[in-house]
Amino acid sequence: MSFYKILEKFYDFDFNKFLSSVTAGKVEAALAKEVLTEWDFLTLLSDAATPYLEPMALKAKAITRRHFGNVITLFTPLYISNYCENVCAYCSFSRQHKISRKHLTLDEIDEEARRISAGGIRHILFLTGESHLKSSIDYLLESARILTRYFSSTGIEIYPLKEEEYAKLIAAGIDGLTIFQEVYNKDAYHGYHKGGPKDDFRFRLEAPDRACACGMRTVSVGALLGLGQPQIESFFTGIHAHYLQNTYPKAEVSISFPRIRPLAGTFIPPYTIDDIHFVQTITATRIFLNNVGITISTRESKAFRNSLLPLGVTRMSAGVSTAVGAHSSMPSTTQFEIADCRSVDEMKSDLLHLGYQPVMQDWNSRFL
Amino acid sequence: MKSSEDVLKIAGIEVRSRLITGSGKYRDDGIIGAVLEAAECDIITVALRRIDFDNPSDNILDNIPKGKVLLPNTSGARTADEAIRLARCARAMGCGNWIKIEVIGDQKYLLPDNTETIKATEALVKEGFVVLPYMYPDLIAARRLVDAGASAVMPLAAPIGSNRGLTTLEFIRILVEEITIPVIVDAGIGRPSHAAAAMEIGVSAILLNTAIASSDDPVAMACAFKWAVRAGRAAYLAGMAGVSQTARPSSPLTGFLHEKKE
Amino acid sequence: MDIIVNGKKLPVEDGLTVGGLLDIQKIVPARVAVEINRSIVSRADFDFVKLAPDDTVEIIRFVGGG
Numbered sequence: 044m045s046f047y048k049i050l051e052k053f054y055d056f057d058f059n060k061f062l063s064s065v066t067a068g069k070v071e072a073a074l075a076k077e078v079l080t081e082w083d084f085l086t087l088l089s090d091a092a093t094p095y096l097e098p099m100a101l102k103a104k105a106i107t108r109r110h111f112g113n114v115i116t117l118f119t120p121l122y123i124s125n126y127c128e129n130v131c132a133y134c135s136f137s138r139q140h141k142i143s144r145k146h147l148t149l150d151e152i153d154e155e156a157r158r159i160s161a162g163g164i165r166h167i168l169f170l171t172g173e174s175h176l177k178s179s180i181d182y183l184l185e186s187a188r189i190l191t192r193y194f195s196s197t198g199i200e201i202y203p204l205k206e207e208e209y210a211k212l213i214a215a216g217i218d219g220l221t222i223f224q225e226v227y228n229k230d231a232y233h234g235y236h237k238g239g240p241k242d243d244f245r246f247r248l249e250a251p252d253r254a255c256a257c258g259m260r261t262v263s264v265g266a267l268l269g270l271g272q273p274q275i276e277s278f279f280t281g282i283h284a285h286y287l288q289n290t291y292p293k294a295e296v297s298i299s300f301p302r303i304r305p306l307a308g309t310f311i312p313p314y315t316i317d318d319i320h321f322v323q324t325i326t327a328t329r330i331f332l333n334n335v336g337i338t339i340s341t342r343e344s345k346a347f348r349n350s351l352l353p354l355g356v357t358r359m360s361a362g363v364s365t366a367v368g369a370h371s372s373m374p375s376t377t378q379f380e381i382a383d384c385r386s387v388d389e390m391k392s393d394l395l396h397l398g399y400q401p402v403m404q405d406w407n408s409r410f411l
Numbered sequence: 412m413k414s415s416e417d418v419l420k421i422a423g424i425e426v427r428s429r430l431i432t433g434s435g436k437y438r439d440d441g442i443i444g445a446v447l448e449a450a451e452c453d454i455i456t457v458a459l460r461r462i463d464f465d466n467p468s469d470n471i472l473d474n475i476p477k478g479k480v481l482l483p484n485t486s487g488a489r490t491a492d493e494a495i496r497l498a499r500c501a502r503a504m505g506c507g508n509w510i511k512i513e514v515i516g517d518q519k520y521l522l523p524d525n526t527e528t529i530k531a532t533e534a535l536v537k538e539g540f541v542v543l544p545y546m547y548p549d550l551i552a553a554r555r556l557v558d559a560g561a562s563a564v565m566p567l568a569a570p571i572g573s574n575r576g577l578t579t580l581e582f583i584r585i586l587v588e589e590i591t592i593p594v595i596v597d598a599g600i601g602r603p604s605h606a607a608a609a610m611e612i613g614v615s616a617i618l619l620n621t622a623i624a625s626s627d628d629p630v631a632m633a634c635a636f637k638w639a640v641r642a643g644r645a646a647y648l649a650g651m652a653g654v655s656q657t658a659r660p661s662s663p664l665t666g667f668l669h670e671k672k673e
Numbered sequence: 674m675d676i677i678v679n680g681k682k683l684p685v686e687d688g689l690t691v692g693g694l695l696d697i698q699k700i701v702p703a704r705v706a707v708e709i710n711r712s713i714v715s716r717a718d719f720d721f722v723k724l725a726p727d728d729t730v731e732i733i734r735f736v737g738g739g
Contacts, residue, residue: 110572160680292517457735503706
């Protein structure tokens with residue numbers, strides 16, 4: 044069954060009834076299990092589980108330690124174009140915003156790659172807005188060809204593509220796809236995306252499927268926390284990752300937990316997820332999905348990211364800017380404000396002090 | 412058999428230690444030398460896959476005592492083809508032609524893909540590698556690996572990272588009984604008692620990494636595992652001697668058949 | 674000329690051999706494998722294979738692993 048069908052079935056489910064019926068006994072039963080069901084996961088996301096945060100954290104830490112050791116893989120995101128045809132209520136790159144738009148030439152991409160790789164980074168994630176004109180497949184392919192020379196592993200975080208387009212990018216050396224559904228609640232999704240191709244909910248939802256079907260090595264999913272009811276959105280994220288693991292056994296699946304940050308424009312998210320519930324989400328996810336990667340971006344502050352380390356984090360970004368051409372003379376507007384401005388060296392040093400092993404390269408596409 | 416005569420022979424090379432250990436997951440590579448000395452192992456696994464910070468002058472080989480057999484693994488390979496390419500990369504290092512085939516067909520549980528492993532073994536044996544395939548303990552697959560020319564088979568005890576010990580004990584026991592090349596248990600061993608138990612049933616060697624590397628005192632844990640492997644092996648040999656030296660006495664139930672009839 | 678070595682752009686002399694590159698990087702040839710543009714260079718050829726402009730070189734070393 045496709046994930047869309049799975050999701051549709053859940054749309055009829057009375058989440059509020061389930062969540063309000065969770066008892067302390069049910070939380071304890073879920074926590075005691077070694078292999079959790081989806082319902083156990085939802086139980087751990089409920090308010091009744093919040094008082095159990097410390098035991099959840101301890102369990103999450105033990106699981107992470109066994110499966111991932113002390114390793115934190117570092118990467119840097121590189122924004123190469125912020126031209127965008129979409130109207131996303133929450134994003135500063137939205138087409139109706141009058142912001143400074145920039146689109147890197149291939150030489151500029153080469154220069155950014157040279158600068159980032161000189162700092163020791165070997166995993167890169169490049170991002171574009173959705174512009175089929177400015178960020179065409181050919182532009183993406185050319186960018187991939189440049190970046191794969193400098194980096195061991197090159198991922199993309201771009202608009203959803205057709206299967207044959209993913210196949211071309213994979214042939215050009217791309218080994219990772221990051222694509223956030225933003226919000227899994229379909230009605231809410233349509234409310235936030237009122238213009239441009241991003242309105243196609245299902246096409247976006249099934250992008251990881253298309254990528255995995257043609258051999259994408261790693262795939263990362265997530266919801267933008269704040270757009271939808273957080274417990275339900277976190278649940279959907281978890282079951283999406285679970286579905287991908289089960290359906291594409293060879294793919295490495297990761298989850299990100301982006302929380303909405305301030306941006307250009309006047310968007311106020313309808314939900315806020317406070318630090319306690321954010322930690323609950325991460326630990327519950329780790330307990331449900333022992334082997335899934337967990338990425339925490341620089342939307343979170345340095346101190347908070349450090350505190351999250353024992354709870355299941357396996358990947359972190361460093362040396363980040365969300366402006367296109369950040370080091371050029373005229374960078375674009377940023378997509379969101381960075382709360383953790385640590386350089387790669389600072390990140391490595393902090394990780395070591397905290398007892399973690401910063402790993403610069405987890406795979407080298409050149410081995411193949 | 413005296414324990415002093417007990418050596419492990421793989422691909423014509425004799426090794427004394429039946430503990431094979433890895434060099435990964437250490438926070439500080441400098442400790443590896445001390446751990447390997449404590450473990451007294453003769454075969455050490457290394458990898459191509461992961462590097463921590465880029466330090467061109469550092470080489471893991473600097474931390475590995477001389478005279479050891481290096482066993483690179485094909486970690487990261489998802490198909491036979493990927494394993495073959497990684498193996499060739501590993502051999503190009505010029506540190507020998509041994510290879511541990513690790514083809515993971517499932518990222519959720521990190522279970523090895525026996526079918527792809529057999530294909531990779533066939534190809535790499537033909538290319539002159541000494542192949543030690545990591546596998547799911549399936550007798551039929553093990554026989555195919557033997558036919559393909561593997562120098563040992565390496566069945567898992569439990570899923571990687573689970574620390575559950577010998578969940579596949581019965582199937583490992585079957586391999587020990589039926590397979591003529593060394594059976595080396597790899598993955599899932601969390602405690603020295605797991606290692607001893609595996610050696611007691613006749614397993615040829617144990618490969619482990621995480622249990623030592625992630626302990627609070629890797630050097631002490633390496634010693635513990637060394638002693639556990641030796642203890643288990645000694646127990647197995649003592650048991651074997653018992654079976655072979657004493658003839659099976661006649662069962663008392665049928666003893667009357669041998670009594671002289673008056 | 675410029676080449677890329679393990680991801681980093683490096684200006685080197687024209688006609689530099691693989692052996693010469695390892696020398697500059699103070700890397701012992703006996704312990705590494707070298708790939709140029711995704712092809713493994715045989716160790717015996719280290720002193721004969723000359724690097725070309727824009728070559729992507731990967732110097733592969735063993736690392737800790739289980």
